[in-house]
Amino acid sequence: MSRLLQAIFGRLPIGWLQLTHNRTRFAAALAGVAFANVLVFVQLGIMASMGAATLRPYDFFRADIMISAGDANAMADGGNVARQWLLQAMADPDVTDGMGLFLANVAWDRGEKDISLSTFGIDPVKPGFLNPALAEDMSLLAVQDAAILDRLARGLAREEAAAIRPQTPLSFEAAGRTLTAYATFAGGGGFGGDGYMLVSDQTFLSLFPARSSAAPDHILLTLRPGADVDAAVARLKTLISDPSLRIRSFAAAAEEDLRYQQTRRPTGIIFGFGVLIGVLVGLVIVYQVLSTDVADHLREYATFKAMGYGSGFFLGVVFEEALVLGIMGFIPGLIIGTAILTLMGKITTLPLAMTPSMAISVFVGTVVFSALSGAIATRRLAAADPADLF
Template structure:
């Protein structure tokens, strides 16, 4: 390692030699940096799972615009929208078609488990409003009490969903009714639900007796070919009262939902704050190590100062130590975090995944945090007289 660093820096790697001189201190410092990396990775992983699970249901639909109640901050909360808004939208230039979207939560219980299913109800004739992968399955939903279920439902063994076809459906009990599941889809669990159930609007009304087709949760809109959704959004906003409904492109609605979950809801704020805590822990640990190292070698630094070496030289040594700690502490932190991600994903069913961009960003963040700690640790040397350091 010494030879490699000598070639890399073009000089004797003083920082590395100082760190490696005390193996116990070096390993303790690397463990501290790795621990800080694990803290950051875990918080980022859970925050990423929150973002992914928030926008995953949007992938079930193919719409250009979504009309919602003004108090609907997410896909599942807020008041209902009057169905008449759909007919008003159909009279706006550039609107090709529209359909209501019903959303509710069902509890599915069997002999072994209980699962909460986020349930979507749509008109089975509105095939253009669902994802292409679901369009071939939508026609079967015209049959009463049939549906499609999430094969990634948390807490349910995968073999339960094996062999489900139109000829061999899976019967489930929910809200006192039997639903025949004739197919599956893949959405995954979220923070508030275990899976997803997709049914027709009429089946939805039978499952939720208190709901009415005249008051859906949202209205999905498709624009005419060649027309910009943004232009149609402006036209709809000019017609609808902005204190009753809000109109966004479907992409903007999904982004607003994700932003609200991470910046307004307690869950997102807590995990975002956890990332900051992890960074601070890493800065403090590295600072303590480097400050102690500087204090232990004050006489050597005084000698260098007396010989004419300036502050950038000392910064270079400490930055060298910071880089060594960042690189060698990041590797075990990354490996442990990957193992933790796999365990969390298996235990919770949440999409906790390590991305390359995430790993790179944490690595450079680690370098920046360690460099900051090094700069703070050398402040004692900046204006000190060599004689004062002995």
């Protein structure tokens, strides 16, 4: 390592030699930096999984425009929408079809522990509103109390889910009714439930008798091919007589939902602060190590300063130490962080995984903040008089 650093810097790697002189302190410093990296990786992984879980339900559907209640900040919250607005929207020349979307959580009674399923009630005769992979099984929902079940739901054994097919359906109790799953799809647990389930709108209303077919949670619209979505949205806002409704493109609805979850919901804010705390922990650890190292070698630095070496030389030595700590601390942090995220993903079925962009961003941040810590640690040395250091 000394030869490599000497070739890189073109001089004796003083910073590396000073760090490795006390191997115990060096190992403790690397462990501290690695811990800070792990903390940031886990928080970033959870934030990314929250984003993926938020957007996952939108992947189930195919629509151009979504109409929601004025207080609907996310797909899973807000009031209902009167079906009459669907009839008004159909008057627009670019709107080709519409469907009411019902949504609620259903508890699957599993005995010791229930499985919470985010359940969508849809019209089974309109497969065009579903992802093609889901649309293939839409006809199965025409049967009363039929369901398509999330095979990745938390609490559902993979072997049990794999056995579900039209020839070998699975019957279960939910919301006081007996439902029968004839097929499965890949969903996965989220922050609002253990998994997902698709049923027909009539089955949904039988599960929730207090709900009305005239008041779905959202209205989905499709436009003719080549139609301008933004222009259609603008026309619908004048065509529909309720100004309180949120009328936006389906893509914009997904983006607003994600932004709401990350910036306004407590979970998103907490995870954001977790990332900030991880960065601050790493900054403090590296600064403490470098500051202590500078203090321990003030006499040696004073000799160099008396010989005419400028502040740039000392800054370079401390930057060398900061880079060594940042890079060498990042490697174990990456390995441990990847292992933790993988394990958490398997346990929770959340989309937790290390991504290249996450690794690159944390690496760059580690190097930058290590260099910043080094710059702060050299302030005392830059202001010191060599005569006062002996």
